[in-house]
Amino acid sequence: MNLHIIHAIRNKQRMQFVYNGKLRHIEPQCYGLGTKNTELLRAYQLSGGTQPEPLFDVSKIEDLKLLNEFFTKPGPNYKKGDSAMKTIFCEL
Template sequence: MESIRQKRRLRLEYHGKAPDGTFMLRVGHKDNELLRVHQLAGGTEPEPLFNVSKIEGLVVLEEGVVKPGPNDKKGDCAMKKIFCEL
């Protein structure tokens, strides 16, 4: 959540893969904690949801986030509870 407040990008691994150029948009709750990201390159979805418990190798980068992803919506309806959003 602190990376969202500081508007900083993240690097992470998910299911053994490192999605290229991802940054965090929000953390929500839908019977488990979820992280919606905007992938700057690679991946099959532009803004997938990741299960937080399956994220590995999380690193907060020095690079900042200028704006949310193009499909970002405040109050994301896929989330039961939003802890923090950009």
């Protein structure tokens, strides 16, 4: 379990990291375990990819940084209880 991700969700703090070789700038929405027991992060993506609210495999995240930037509301398609996760550690 990544405590930095939990902290960022609870504080509505933006994050950045490298994923598949691209720098991503995101607002974390939901963090938990998927059906294959992989840690997953649902995020609203501000830059770095084409999907607005992708699901990231946490094991593939590199150079994770919490930014001194904050957000006030979830992404436009956010739903509590993300169906891609069988166990949720933290969510907005």
